[in-house]
Amino acid sequence: MFWADKISRELKERGLPLEWVDDMKTPSGKIHIGSLRGVVIHDLIYKALKEHNVNVKYTYIFDNHDPMDDLPVYLPKEKFEQYLGMPLYKIPSPVDGYSSYAEYYAKDFQNVFNAIGCNPEILWTTDLYKSRKMNDLIKESLDRKDEIKTIYEEMYKKTLPSEWYPFQIYCTNCGKVSTTQVAGWDGAEVTFTCYIDRLKWAKGCGFSGKVSPFSDEKEIRGKLPWKIEWPAKWKVLGITVEGAGKDHMSAGGSHDLATLICERIFKYTVPYPIAYEFFLVGGKKMSSSKGRGFSASEMLEILPPEILRFIMVKTRVNQAIDFDPSGSETIPNLFDEYQEAADNYFEKKNEDLARIFELSQIDKIEKPPAVRFKTLAQWVQMPNMEQEIKKEGLEKWAKYARVWVDEYAPESERFLVQEKLPDQTKNLSAKQKEYLKKLSDMLDNTKNAEELQAEIYNLSKDMNIPSKDVFSAIYIALLGKDHGPKAAWLLQSLDKEFIKKRLQDASV
Incomplete structure (x- = not known):
C-alpha cells in the first residue's frame, strides 16, 4: 500500500471532525527544489484523506514576517544590504509588480507548486498577527518565560541569560527585528533596545x-x-497534520522543542508528524540564500510538471532524493520510469507503480507518449521531424528533450549533420564505400523509415558486411562520428537529394 494511503487510514481511525494539513516556508529568496518535496508530501496526504472521505483542508503558510538574515548571492549588495535584519514583508521586491520581497519569492514558489498540482490555501503569517489571533499566546509566552526558558535549557543543556524573553520586537524607530532584544515585560508592555x-x-x-x-x-x-x-500556529489554526525535513525532526531538533512547548505551555495536541528526507542535487543540500542547487522554478525549466511531481511521489518519505540532471542517464531514465509506471496503471499490473502514476497526475489522468525520451532527443536534433513529433503527441516533451540535449546530454548523444563531407570518410573501407553507393541507389525505392531500416539490414546481409560497420559508415558520412540515432529515421529526416549526393561522395 502506498505510504500516503496508510497514513490516511490511520488518521481516519482517530475520527477528528477536521484534519488540517499544513506546511510552511520563509520566502527568504529563490526557494529551492528541496522545499517542494514538503509541499508534495502534504498534498499527497491531503488527497489520500479526501479519497477516504475525511473532512480535510490543506494550507500553506508563507512566513513573510521573518527577517532577512542573509543576503542572497544573486541580489545586488548595494541595494539590499541595508535591509538585513528587517522583516521580509517590509523589504521592497527585487522585481516590479509585487508588494514586497516576501511576496515576490513566495509567488514564484507558489507558481511552481500550483503547476505540479498542489493547490493549498495560502496563508501569510503577517495576517495571523494582524488578526490578533496570536496575542493570547504571545502573552502566555511572556508570562511563562521562565518555564519556556527551562524547556530550552533542558533540551539544549545550556543556560540562557536571565534577561532572555521569548519575543522579538520590531524596533519602533528603524523597523528591524534581528537587532532588538527584549529586556523586560510588565504584563502590558515590553522594554527593548535595538543594538x-x-x-x-x-x-x-x-x-x-x-x-x-x-x-x-x-x-x-x-x-x-x-x-x-511553530506550536503557536498549530494551536491558533487547529493544525492536525504537519511534517518537516529530517533536520527539524531529528532527536533534539526544533520539532522536539516545539512539541514540549506545545504540550506543556499551550496545552495543544501535537499535529501528526511526518519526517522526510532531503532533496539533494548532485549529493548536496541546497540553500536559498547561498544560491546552491536548483530553485523550484528552475527545475520546471528542465522537466515537465508531471515528471517533476513524479520524482517526489515515487520516492518513499524516509528516502533521500538525489537528483543530478547532469548525469548522462538521469533525465532519460526518469522519463522511462514514468512511462513504465503509466504502463502499470493502464494495463492494471503492479498496484504500487500504478498508484504512483495516478498520484503524479496534475489534472485528469493522461496516457504519456510511447516514444522513449532518448529517441525523442534524437528526433529533435534531426531536421524535418516536426510532423513525426506532432503525430506521436510529443510536442510538449520535445521542448524538454531539446533542453536536455543542449544542457545535459553527453557528447555521445549529440549529433549534427555536417554541411561538408567529413574527413573521416577517407578511413572507410572499400566494402563500406561500396555499401554507401548501393544504399544511395536504392533510396528512391523506399517508402518509410521502417521499410528503409529493414533494407539497410538486408543490404548488409547481401554484401556480407557486419551491421555495425554499415551503420558506422552511414554515421561517419553524415555526422562525422561512428554512432548516432536510428539510421533510417535520420536518413528520412533529410532531403533525399542531399543524402544521395552525400553517400555518393563518401563512396569515392
Whole structure:
C-alpha cells in the first residue's frame, strides 16, 4: 500500500471532525527544489484523506514576517544590504509588480507548486498577527518565560541569560527585528533596545523604548521566536497534520522543542508528524540564500510538471532524493520510469507503480507518449521531424528533450549533420564505400523509415558486411562520428537529394 494511503487510514481511525494539513516556508529568496518535496508530501496526504472521505483542508503558510538574515548571492549588495535584519514583508521586491520581497519569492514558489498540482490555501503569517489571533499566546509566552526558558535549557543543556524573553520586537524607530532584544515585560508592555553592534551582519539604530507586544490590523509589533511560533500556529489554526525535513525532526531538533512547548505551555495536541528526507542535487543540500542547487522554478525549466511531481511521489518519505540532471542517464531514465509506471496503471499490473502514476497526475489522468525520451532527443536534433513529433503527441516533451540535449546530454548523444563531407570518410573501407553507393541507389525505392531500416539490414546481409560497420559508415558520412540515432529515421529526416549526393561522395 502506498505510504500516503496508510497514513490516511490511520488518521481516519482517530475520527477528528477536521484534519488540517499544513506546511510552511520563509520566502527568504529563490526557494529551492528541496522545499517542494514538503509541499508534495502534504498534498499527497491531503488527497489520500479526501479519497477516504475525511473532512480535510490543506494550507500553506508563507512566513513573510521573518527577517532577512542573509543576503542572497544573486541580489545586488548595494541595494539590499541595508535591509538585513528587517522583516521580509517590509523589504521592497527585487522585481516590479509585487508588494514586497516576501511576496515576490513566495509567488514564484507558489507558481511552481500550483503547476505540479498542489493547490493549498495560502496563508501569510503577517495576517495571523494582524488578526490578533496570536496575542493570547504571545502573552502566555511572556508570562511563562521562565518555564519556556527551562524547556530550552533542558533540551539544549545550556543556560540562557536571565534577561532572555521569548519575543522579538520590531524596533519602533528603524523597523528591524534581528537587532532588538527584549529586556523586560510588565504584563502590558515590553522594554527593548535595538543594538547597533549586537550582530556582525546587521546594524541596529541604538534606540530603546517600551511598547505593547500585541499586534492589530494596523501594525505588527513583533513576533515569537520561530521554535515557539511553530506550536503557536498549530494551536491558533487547529493544525492536525504537519511534517518537516529530517533536520527539524531529528532527536533534539526544533520539532522536539516545539512539541514540549506545545504540550506543556499551550496545552495543544501535537499535529501528526511526518519526517522526510532531503532533496539533494548532485549529493548536496541546497540553500536559498547561498544560491546552491536548483530553485523550484528552475527545475520546471528542465522537466515537465508531471515528471517533476513524479520524482517526489515515487520516492518513499524516509528516502533521500538525489537528483543530478547532469548525469548522462538521469533525465532519460526518469522519463522511462514514468512511462513504465503509466504502463502499470493502464494495463492494471503492479498496484504500487500504478498508484504512483495516478498520484503524479496534475489534472485528469493522461496516457504519456510511447516514444522513449532518448529517441525523442534524437528526433529533435534531426531536421524535418516536426510532423513525426506532432503525430506521436510529443510536442510538449520535445521542448524538454531539446533542453536536455543542449544542457545535459553527453557528447555521445549529440549529433549534427555536417554541411561538408567529413574527413573521416577517407578511413572507410572499400566494402563500406561500396555499401554507401548501393544504399544511395536504392533510396528512391523506399517508402518509410521502417521499410528503409529493414533494407539497410538486408543490404548488409547481401554484401556480407557486419551491421555495425554499415551503420558506422552511414554515421561517419553524415555526422562525422561512428554512432548516432536510428539510421533510417535520420536518413528520412533529410532531403533525399542531399543524402544521395552525400553517400555518393563518401563512396569515392
